[in-house]
Amino acid sequence: MPQYFAPGVYVEEIELGGKPIEGVSTSTAGFLGQTERGPTTPRFITSWLQFQRVYGGVLGDKPYLPHTVKGFFDNGGKRCYIARITKASAVSATRKLIDEDDKAVMTVSAVGEGEWGNRIAVAVSKASLKKEAFKISVYYWKGALPEDGKLGETIADPKKSPQPAVTESFDNVSVDASSPDFYGIKVNGISALITISVEDGDTGALPEVENKEKNKPACLSGGLDFKGIVDEGKPKEVNAADKTIKLADTAAAVDGDLVGMVLEIVEGAGKDKQYSIKAYDKDSNSVTFDVDFDPAPDANSDYRITNPNSSLALYDYVRSATPKPGRKGLTAIADIDDISILHAPYSEEIAGLTTEMINQCENLRDRVVIIDSKPGAADIRAVDPRKATYDSMFAAYYYPWIKIVHPTSGNTIEVPPGGHVAGIYARSDAERGVHKAPANEIVRGAIDLEFQITMAEQETLNPLGVNVIRQFPGRGIRVWGARTTSSDPSWKYINVRRLFNYLEESIDESTQWVVFEPNDAKLWARVRRTINEFLTRVWRDGALMGAMQDQAFFVQVDRSTMTQDDIDNGRMIALIGVAPVKPAEFVIFRIAQVASGTDINQA
Template sequence: MPEYLSPGVYVEEIQIGGKPVEGVSTSTAGFLGLTERGPTTPQFVTSWLDYQRLFGSYFGGSEYLPYAVQGFFDNGGQRAYIARIVKANATKATLRLQASSANALTLTAVGEGAWGNRIGVKVTAGSLSGFKLSLFYWKQSVTLFDPEDKPKTLPRPVVTEVYDNLSVDVASADFYEKRVNGISNLVVLNKLSGDNGKAPSASTIASLSGGSDTVETEGVAAAVTANTIKLAAEASSTDDVYNGMTITIINGDGLGQARKITDYVGSSKTATLETNWDAAALPTTASTYRITQALSYTLADYKRSDTNVPGKRKGLAGLAEIDDISIVYTPNATAITGLAEELITHCEGLKDRFAIFDAPVGSPAANLNPRSALETKYAAYYYPWLKVVDPDTGLLRIVPPGGHMAGIYARTDTERGVHKAPANETVRGAIDLEFQITKQEQDILNPRGVNVIRAFPGRGIRVWGARTLSSDPLWKYVNVRRLFNFLEESIDEGTQWVVFEPNDEKLWARVRRTITEFLTRVWRDGALMGTKPEEAFFVKVDRSTMTQDDIDNGRLVVLIGVAPVKPAEFVVFRIAQVSSGSEG
């Protein structure tokens, strides 16, 4: 109660009626997968260029996350969090800068992995004061050179960062931690144990080292036929050492081609490939190759339950603490044992997000029945894979459709609303499909919860399904499940002010009015059935929804009923012949 201790006029502000409930975002995606480089804690990106700045571009022969992220933004996505996956024992590359032969400062790559070994560092005197730090990153391993001194030497670094006039004085505006850390997309600069914290001396270019996550070997092709390649002297001469690894052409003819090695003969250093090189771009002795060991990633690498520190969590654990995410996607998740089930558990536990799954590549339509293993109302399943243009080669390649579908979810939410089924929408960026699906095949797949992507003459490639993986008829449509996610999360966040308020009739009336005003707005947007609000929803909070025991134990119980709109999945026109002048 306010105190009135002396005579006077008192003006007071009071609150009456309900408080507005703001609708939450429904189109922020969380992506989980392998990237070329970058940090391993989830990072927020708002465009494909933003992703490239932090995580690099396309890489390897079977890494789909870059294609998924580009497909997301091309199809209308605007906000995403990227959780980069690495092995739990992966390490960061480092380099000790020196001053007068003593360690001065330590450079550390922003994320784990062998990519950090391809960062070159050059230290010179600052233009005005302090020191100048130049950073260069190459996508492939090179014989180290200074790009500033050799501007015509190839290959050029794909990322260059320059920080001039850096200071070691904490009070200075040019203090190195203020100027570099959190701004550089390549390194973090710190004073570690054993460093004296002095300005480093000028030095020629050196590379970070010690980063590990993949096993890589590079060299120049010595002899090439349709399905074999003779490796350079750098390659090991041990028999079978490269069996099962992937060889990728990273420079010269055949750029971007990647093939799996099925057999390696150490005595002749000849690798046999699972399929032929593309005849139109056969590698030559001028081509540079990289052999990468295909690491076997497991469910533990995606969950990352070992990093249970707030703000430092990685993988799926990192996405779990980000409340803004409403769509979760991992390319080709069903290929990792247990990962699809873990994503379902993730969504069902948080109850504010929806998962997207891809059918396995090359799956015959008749064999698909995802509900048998992935029954849930919090996920949808899409088939077949898409053919898109590979920017590195200009050729078509097959990629999973989930990233493009997440973008279509976002586009539909923005243009129409979360209540609109994300179907009968054009898939932007898709040139062709892995398989052309017929109506007869979809007649089998649709009741099983498989959302088919089809090519229609004159109408392009479109999503032609909007079902969840639930067999419950109340939750069989994607838009219904996501609408309830939106309503529940919006009401949850918009009524936090109610906690610890006096639990009486006045509070009940305010809560009823708050939720009623929100649902009325949702109804006017076309998300609920009915010609008037009373037909679209009801809100009850009174003695009929809670007992005295509830009140005595601090519980306020509100009963809400809504009538969501359902998609017109089957449009039927019944046409009959009638006699002239007869009435229907």
């Protein structure tokens, strides 16, 4: 308490009444999937152009994530986080920058793992203004390096065909950590392609800029989509007749998938590949991967797999063992509190992924997951998310896939609808509010559907929690369902679930000031007034039922909600009841023929 010792007038500021509750965002999406390039730690993206700068563009029909993100922004989405997924064993391409004595001074690395980093080249030259600084130019080729470019070597002319898809230039870069031009500030986090660091053995000094021959653009190397098997020592056996190489039984393997297996490499077995690798377990069961090798295997060299035809698995999406600063995939998405919509395009393709996403939503209780149906599901009897144990109030299931125009080729392709639906969520929230069911909305960018669904077919699917996308003559392609996959009738509508997510998260984040306050009637009154004012605003926005305020909600914080034991143990308990609006899913007009309208008296 303030103390007063001298006579005078004292002006003090005090707080009375409630504190305002700020509503949280309901339309920030979190997307997981594969991209052309980019970082694997989640990145905040606000436009399709920014996505292209950071992650590259579309690559044919697959991966689906670029089409998903474009559909999100085309349909009204504004904010999302991208978690790029690679094999857990993938590694980043690197290159050492050297000084005039050929000593390594710093390391340039691709911003994310994968073979794409091998198509980055860097060149160091004199800075324009500062003597104790340097200029670094960065080049990236989308498909292949120029004719005179090789992995890890210099490129005589980076402007030769093919032209680099991305070029970056950072001038007056300093090695002084106290300078505003320090590479850790000027390059790292700004470049969409590289990061600069000082590793063990690097001096951290100024890189060589005088020797023009030495400082031509040089390619990074060592980037792998799938870190290959490297035998300790030389191959165990070489058969010159059939050019088969057997490795040691104890050869180390990636992700633990092949540990303890006998490995055999056969020339020319893979389609469009130079080799295949077969792995045999103790029961002689085998699995085969199509691979490339760098260098090609022979009796006198070690080797590694550089590009196996190995699909992603659940472990690649869920990196639970990774320390928090470097978490990736679904585990990193869980740490981002802003996300309210979760989606991985065609998550059904990865066994267990959909269940993991639903589990995250149910544990955090601040987001919902959008699930795509399987492609080619023409038989509606097979479309039942509850059979796949997806019975959840935090999940929404959409069927069928949609057809769009490929943004570069102009061909018509089929893509999962989840990204477009997430954009519709955001559009509906902005135009009407989170309480409005995100249905009866046009799917922008969709030109056709994988299957045309009839009313009779939807009568079968709707009770199962399947949200159908339908095409109506003269009205376009629209989302025609707003249900969760839950069998609980109290939580069958996705807008009700999302409204409660919004209310709970908003109240949670804006009442943190209550913790450790004196737990007495004054605090209870302030909390009651705080929540009342917030829910009054929500009611006036049309999110709650009732013509009067007391019909829409109630807030109780008093002795009726707490016992003396609760108070003695530091618990303040508030009871809040709200009456959410439900969508008019079935609109029924009853019309009767009567002889005279005056004969019918309506109550």
